[in-house]
Every structure is written in structure tokens, then in C-alpha cells.
Amino acid sequence: MNRTTHTYSDIWNLDVFFSGGSDSQEFRKHLDTLEKKKNDFADNALAFHPPQSAKDGDLVWSLIEEAKEVMLYLRQAGAFVSCLEAQNMNDRKADSLRGEVTSLSADFSSTFTKFQQQLADCTEEVWNELLQHERLNEITFVLIEWRQKAKDKLSSTEESLIQALAVDGYHGWGQMYDTIVGAMEITHDGKTLSVGQANNLLSSSDEKKRKEVFDKLEKAWGDNEELFARTLNHLGGFRLNVYKKRGWDQLMKEPLEYNRMKQETLDAMWGAISKHKQPFVQYLDRKAKLIGKDKLDWYDLDAPVAESTSTMSYDEGAAFILKQFSLFGKEMESFAQRAFEDEWIEAEDRAGKRPGGFCTSFPLSDQSRIFMTYSGSMSNVSTLAHELGHAFHSYALKPMHTLNRNYAMNVAETASTFAEMIVADAAVKEAGTKEEKVALIEDKLQRSVAFFMNIHARYLFETRFYEEREKGIVSVEKLNELMVEAQKEGFADSLGEVHPRFWASKLHFYITGVPFYNFPYTFGYLFSLSIYAKALDSNESYEEKYMALLRDTAVMSVEELAMKHLGEDITKEAFWEKGINLCISDVEEFLELTK
Known part of the structure; x- marks a missing residue:
């Protein structure tokens, strides 16, 4: 394929996940399914008590797999809402959906914290036996991290209360900032910016x-x-x-x-x-x-x-990135090619978009979406490559268990x-x-x-x-x-x-x-x-x-x-x-x- 003559869309495709934007009925069904999965996990997790022996390993794994499903559905929902909010800062329905997803996330976090603390409360001997379980040993690092964090925190009841109050308190203030900035306008040269x-x-x-x-x-x-x-x-x-x-x-x-x-x-x-x-x-x-x-x-x-x-048009910028990635490695090049061809990138230069750039992952679909505003400068080309780097990181982690993909911000x-x-x-x-x-x-x-x-x-x-x-x-x-x-x-x-x-x-x-x-x-x-x-x-x-x-x-x-x-x-x-x-x-x- 001759890259230089290829025409790529500079508007992302979100319909492949949920059609209809913030009015999407498919997304409404996704949230309903998410709520059911969250509630099912809560019922099972709240009946869980500290493991007594290695025989409880299968039950622990089963609950972790349930939690994993909820996490994937939550991330898919959070990513979709982030994209809706970014592409149109005046989408009030997206703001409402953000509130729903935040609330679902807080509910799940509360239950998940209780589960982690119950798991951490077992004896050292039982804990070491659990880490040898044929499935649990795959996520040893994460389990040890959970146990340490559980010891550092308050009781599960107190931590649940903090998370519940954080929805309208802590996170509510964070969303207030977005609201204030979204309403701000600057007039320059007769234009409202x-x-x-x-x-x-x-x-x-x-x-x-x-x-x-x-x-x-x-x-x-x-x-x-x-x-x-x-x-x-x-x-x-x-x-x-x-x-x-x-x-x-x-x-x-x-x-x-x-x-x-x-x-x-x-x-x-x-x-x-x-x-x-x-x-x-x-x-x-x-x-x-x-x-x-x-x-x-x-x-x-x-x-x-x-x-x-x-200056480079969007297509020229894409071709330049693909050429340089190809010199580093074929995986990186073919991955970026897919991102351009399958409309993963929202780069159109238009008013109403959120400032800045980001990459977000849709784990249930094995895809990412990249957000930025492309106006043709070499700095824009670098930003686009930067966000593609984030997406490639998620791609590289695909073979790993979901819990082994939670990398921190510094890496x-x-x-x-x-x-x-x-x-x-x-x-x-x-x-x-x-x-x-x-x-x-x-x-x-x-x-x-x-x-x-x-x-x-x-x-x-x-x-x-x-x-x-x-x-x-x-x-x-x-x-x-x-x-x-x-x-x-x-x-x-x-x-x-x-x-x-x-x-x-x-x-x-x-x-x-x-x-x-x-x-x-x-x-x-x-x-x-x-x-x-x-x-x-x-x-x-x-x-x-x-x-x-x-x-x-x-x-x-x-x-x-x-x-x-x-x-x-x-x-x-x-x-x-x-x-x-x-x-x-x-x-x-x-x-x-x-x-």
C-alpha cells in the first residue's frame, strides 16, 4: 500500500462500540448488564470469609474472575463516556452518564475493597499456600500488593463509607472544575474561543x-x-x-x-x-x-x-509516523496502521472539543481511542505518536491476565x-x-x-x-x-x-x-x-x-x-x-x- 496516497478519517468511530452517542440504547443495555454483574459479585463477595486453607483457592479464583468481568465492563463504560465528553464539551447527557459510571464504580470499589480485606485477613500460612494455587500464582504480584494495601487501610466498612461519600464529595469537586472550565470563554480578534x-x-x-x-x-x-x-x-x-x-x-x-x-x-x-x-x-x-x-x-x-x-496534512503526518515506526519494528508499524485505518483517532480541528490529548482503552473490544486536535504542525505529529505509544502499550499487554495489565502512570x-x-x-x-x-x-x-x-x-x-x-x-x-x-x-x-x-x-x-x-x-x-x-x-x-x-x-x-x-x-x-x-x-x- 502506498501510504502517502492513503486518506484516513480524522474523526473517530465510536459507533463500533455503542451506536447513537450519548443517546445510545446499546450503551444503556451495557450499563444495565454492568449493574447486574456488579450486584452478582457483591452478593458472592459479601458472603466470602477469610480463607481457611488452600482448598479455598478455587473460590478465590472464581470471585477474582467475577471481579475482572465487572472491571472490564466498567473500563469500557468509562472510556466511552470520556470520549463523548471530550468530543463535545456541551454534551450534557454525557455529563449525566459520567455520574452514573462514577456511582457504579464507587459501589463496585466498596465491595471489592471488602473482598480484598477478607482475603488479606487469612493467616500467613494459608496465604502462602494460596499463592501456590495453579491459577492464583499467575497474579502473585497483584495479590501481594492487595494484601499490603488492605493492611494499610481502615476496616472495609469505613473504606466503603469513604468511597460512597467521595462520589458527591471528592469526585464531585473534581467534576465541578470541569464544569467551570467548560463554561469559560475568551474573546480574541472578534472570535469566541x-x-x-x-x-x-x-x-x-x-x-x-x-x-x-x-x-x-x-x-x-x-x-x-x-x-x-x-x-x-x-x-x-x-x-x-x-x-x-x-x-x-x-x-x-x-x-x-x-x-x-x-x-x-x-x-x-x-x-x-x-x-x-x-x-x-x-x-x-x-x-x-x-x-x-x-x-x-x-x-x-x-x-x-x-x-x-x-507542516503536514493529517494523512502526511500518519505516513511519516508509520514510516518511522516501521524502522523500529513491524509490530509497532502494523498496530499504528490499524489505528489509522479503523478510525481510532479523533483529530479534527474544530470548536467545542476539550483541550489536550489522551488515549483510552476499550478492553472488551481490544481497541483504543486517541483524542487530540491536529492542525498540521510537527508538534501535532509528535503528540499523535505519543498517544499511539499509549495505545501500543495496551496492545503489548493483551496476552497478560486483566489484573496484570494495571500499569501505573509513570510507566x-x-x-x-x-x-x-x-x-x-x-x-x-x-x-x-x-x-x-x-x-x-x-x-x-x-x-x-x-x-x-x-x-x-x-x-x-x-x-x-x-x-x-x-x-x-x-x-x-x-x-x-x-x-x-x-x-x-x-x-x-x-x-x-x-x-x-x-x-x-x-x-x-x-x-x-x-x-x-x-x-x-x-x-x-x-x-x-x-x-x-x-x-x-x-x-x-x-x-x-x-x-x-x-x-x-x-x-x-x-x-x-x-x-x-x-x-x-x-x-x-x-x-x-x-x-x-x-x-x-x-x-x-x-x-x-x-x-
């Missing part, structure tokens, strides 16, 4: 336009800052109260356990980054001079230093960044002119700055916000102050005007499903750089080894994963410095090209 569309203008080459849009956005966040502050305070307060009731005195306990990593690993990563920020400050200083300023302001971070003449970002790297590096190598090369290297460096400086600032802000929140409600003024301090430290004082209300503008601070939605991005970025370096050094195809690593992402800690597949100790700064040095070489090339 969503927040996402306005944010896209911050990468304009026109400084006046960037400044004007930034000021309007900052005013819009300011107009709603009391609502955002209240929302953030209630989310933080809920989380801290739950930790307190459980007797957890460490703020990072949940985020680290969720990401299956040690504090030493996190400290080593940030330690290495903090020691090597100077080259990136040099890059930002050079960029400032290139656009005629002494210091960059926040709204200049995404400004182009050279106009990239390289999720590894697969996506790896795919993005393949495409971004190829774009630089194929650049036709010096200006094109500068623009593409700068696009890579913007990502390094985002992971090493912007994400670091978010991490610093969130850590300090929780310290303040423990003392009481944190005022708007204090939130702005904490954000400015974090940005100055994160960016090593390299910026002029910063973004005090970034805490209000960033969805990640309001996500309830994942605690501390920041450092895993940086982990994934640097971890994937090490894998990418291994792939480049390999004399043979690395794809098989890469897929083997992906299959292990949900059945071991990240420290074990790195030792097994890379032979590296990631609790030491030396590991992280290897990845940072690759990014510093981009800085050096940029400085040389722009002398």
Missing part, C-alpha cells in the same frame, strides 16, 4: 498576540479564582482527612505506592535534575535573545524561534514518550534547512523544559500546598504566592513574568483518580530516554525486548523493572543523569546552530 483554543495561540510567533491572549486568560482564571480555590481546598482537604483517618503521616505514601516506586528513586530523579538545570537556563536565555527580549516571560515559552515551514508515560522520541528524532534528521532543524530541536527542548522545569514547579507547588492545607484553608493570595515561588525555583529564576494562577488553569491539580499527577511525567520521559538509548545501541531489532519490558510494567516495581530490563539502579542519580545528558546534547546543538 474555548480555553483550549486560546491556549493554542500562546505558540504564535506574534508576541503582541501571545501577551494579549495570556492576559485575557489570566483575567478569566482570576474572575473565577475563588471558585477554583474553593474546589482545590476541598479536594486537598478530603484527601488529607482520609490519610489522617488511615494513620498515614506521609503525604507521598499514596502517590509512590500508586506508581510502585520508592522515595529514594523520586529523590534521585529530582536531585539529578536540580543539579543540571543550567544548560536549560542557557537555552531559555538564548531563546529570549532570538525573539528580542532580555528574559522570557511565561507566555513566550511556546513561542517559535524559527518559523517551521514544515504509562514511558511507552508514549518512547514513541514520540522515535518520530521527533527522525523529524530533526530529515530537516531540509537549518531553520527547520532549529525549529524541530527547539520543539524537543520545549518538552525537556516542560519535564525538568514546569513539572518540577508543579511538584513543588503541590507539595507546599498540602503542607499549607494541613493548617487550614489556603487563600487565593497564598496559592498565587506558592505558585510564583515554585515557578521561580522550578525554572531556576530564568523567567521574567510568571503565571501566578497556573494552579487554577492546570487540570492536573484537580484530577481525583491519580494523586500527584505531575512527577510520573518526568519519570516516564527520562526512563524512556534510557530505553531509547538502548534501542539505538542495539545491533538487532529491539522491538521484542521492548515489548517484554512493557508486559512487565504492571507486575513489578519500577526499580525491579529497570534492573531486569536495563540492568540499572534507578535509586541513584547516575541513572537519571544519562537521560538528562541526552537532552543537554540537544541544548548544545541548539546553541551551536543559533550562534
Whole structure:
């Protein structure tokens, strides 16, 4: 097939799952089936008592298989609703469906927690016998994780109460944030723009336009800052109260356990980054001079230093990605080909869509769906490759038991960044002119700055916000102050005007499903750089080894994963410095090209 002449749809197909969108009768039947499966599991799980001997292994397996079915149906439902919400922010029926799915999920979580705790309450001797069961030994890592988590939590009755109250409390506040942002509009050049569309203008080459849009956005966040502050305070307060009731005195306990990593690993990563920020400050200083300023302001971070003449239509972008994936491995190429041909991707550039991009999995259908807004830039091509990397991760895990596919966010970002790297590096190598090369290297460096400086600032802000929140409600003024301090430290004082209300503008601070939605991005970025370096050094195809690593992402800690597949100790700064040095070489090339 000649890829360059292929025409792909830039609108995804959701009807293959449930036809009719948010009015779908098929989806209504799916929710009814889900409710029945959830209730059946509840009846059986609530009658379950701590196992008395290895003979109970078959019953445990049977209940786990029932729970697995409910999980698959829940994920299918959650993915469908996420797609409906993203493709049209004004779909109120989708909002209603989200409430239903959240409620079903909370009910199931409550019962499942009780089951896990009953299972964990058996004696050490019986537990060890159960782990030898012919079927249960397949999910040993997950079972041990359950037992540890059950010991760390309150009684099943208390945990069920927390989950029930979280639907209208904790998660309700998270949804409130989406509602406020969805209603916000920015007027520019006589046009009414969503927040996402306005944010896209911050990468304009026109400084006046960037400044004007930034000021309007900052005013819009300011107009709603009391609502955002209240929302953030209630989310933080809920989380801290739950930790307190459980007797957890460490703020990072949940985020680290969720990401299956040690504090030493996190400290080593940030330690290495903090020691090597100077080259990136040099890059930002050079960029400032290139656009005629002494210091960059926040709204200049995404400004182009050279106009990239390289734009690609959606079909050309797809062809470019497929070509680069094919050079890495046939599995990756054929998988991406299927995603384009079978209309897995929503990329149309239109109003009314949610900002940003994501990939979500439909496990009952063995498919994924990718969401983004494609406008033809090389940055868009990289984003598309990034999301295809997420989808490929799910594909690589297909042979694994459902419970062995629950990888955490830090390794999720590894697969996506790896795919993005393949495409971004190829774009630089194929650049036709010096200006094109500068623009593409700068696009890579913007990502390094985002992971090493912007994400670091978010991490610093969130850590300090929780310290303040423990003392009481944190005022708007204090939130702005904490954000400015974090940005100055994160960016090593390299910026002029910063973004005090970034805490209000960033969805990640309001996500309830994942605690501390920041450092895993940086982990994934640097971890994937090490894998990418291994792939480049390999004399043979690395794809098989890469897929083997992906299959292990949900059945071991990240420290074990790195030792097994890379032979590296990631609790030491030396590991992280290897990845940072690759990014510093981009800085050096940029400085040389722009002398």
C-alpha cells in the first residue's frame, strides 16, 4: 500500500462500540448488564470469609474472575463516556452518564475493597499456600500488593463509607472544575474561543498576540479564582482527612505506592535534575535573545524561534509516523496502521472539543481511542505518536491476565514518550534547512523544559500546598504566592513574568483518580530516554525486548523493572543523569546552530 496516497478519517468511530452517542440504547443495555454483574459479585463477595486453607483457592479464583468481568465492563463504560465528553464539551447527557459510571464504580470499589480485606485477613500460612494455587500464582504480584494495601487501610466498612461519600464529595469537586472550565470563554480578534483554543495561540510567533491572549486568560482564571480555590481546598482537604483517618503521616505514601516506586528513586530523579538545570537556563536565555527580549516571560515559552515551514496534512503526518515506526519494528508499524485505518483517532480541528490529548482503552473490544486536535504542525505529529505509544502499550499487554495489565502512570508515560522520541528524532534528521532543524530541536527542548522545569514547579507547588492545607484553608493570595515561588525555583529564576494562577488553569491539580499527577511525567520521559538509548545501541531489532519490558510494567516495581530490563539502579542519580545528558546534547546543538 502506498501510504502517502492513503486518506484516513480524522474523526473517530465510536459507533463500533455503542451506536447513537450519548443517546445510545446499546450503551444503556451495557450499563444495565454492568449493574447486574456488579450486584452478582457483591452478593458472592459479601458472603466470602477469610480463607481457611488452600482448598479455598478455587473460590478465590472464581470471585477474582467475577471481579475482572465487572472491571472490564466498567473500563469500557468509562472510556466511552470520556470520549463523548471530550468530543463535545456541551454534551450534557454525557455529563449525566459520567455520574452514573462514577456511582457504579464507587459501589463496585466498596465491595471489592471488602473482598480484598477478607482475603488479606487469612493467616500467613494459608496465604502462602494460596499463592501456590495453579491459577492464583499467575497474579502473585497483584495479590501481594492487595494484601499490603488492605493492611494499610481502615476496616472495609469505613473504606466503603469513604468511597460512597467521595462520589458527591471528592469526585464531585473534581467534576465541578470541569464544569467551570467548560463554561469559560475568551474573546480574541472578534472570535469566541474555548480555553483550549486560546491556549493554542500562546505558540504564535506574534508576541503582541501571545501577551494579549495570556492576559485575557489570566483575567478569566482570576474572575473565577475563588471558585477554583474553593474546589482545590476541598479536594486537598478530603484527601488529607482520609490519610489522617488511615494513620498515614506521609503525604507521598499514596502517590509512590500508586506508581510502585520508592522515595529514594523520586529523590534521585529530582536531585539529578536540580543539579543540571543550567544548560536549560542557557537555552531559555538564548531563546529570549532570538525573539528580542532580555528574559522570557511565561507566555513566550511556546513561542517559535524559527518559523517551521514544515507542516503536514493529517494523512502526511500518519505516513511519516508509520514510516518511522516501521524502522523500529513491524509490530509497532502494523498496530499504528490499524489505528489509522479503523478510525481510532479523533483529530479534527474544530470548536467545542476539550483541550489536550489522551488515549483510552476499550478492553472488551481490544481497541483504543486517541483524542487530540491536529492542525498540521510537527508538534501535532509528535503528540499523535505519543498517544499511539499509549495505545501500543495496551496492545503489548493483551496476552497478560486483566489484573496484570494495571500499569501505573509513570510507566504509562514511558511507552508514549518512547514513541514520540522515535518520530521527533527522525523529524530533526530529515530537516531540509537549518531553520527547520532549529525549529524541530527547539520543539524537543520545549518538552525537556516542560519535564525538568514546569513539572518540577508543579511538584513543588503541590507539595507546599498540602503542607499549607494541613493548617487550614489556603487563600487565593497564598496559592498565587506558592505558585510564583515554585515557578521561580522550578525554572531556576530564568523567567521574567510568571503565571501566578497556573494552579487554577492546570487540570492536573484537580484530577481525583491519580494523586500527584505531575512527577510520573518526568519519570516516564527520562526512563524512556534510557530505553531509547538502548534501542539505538542495539545491533538487532529491539522491538521484542521492548515489548517484554512493557508486559512487565504492571507486575513489578519500577526499580525491579529497570534492573531486569536495563540492568540499572534507578535509586541513584547516575541513572537519571544519562537521560538528562541526552537532552543537554540537544541544548548544545541548539546553541551551536543559533550562534
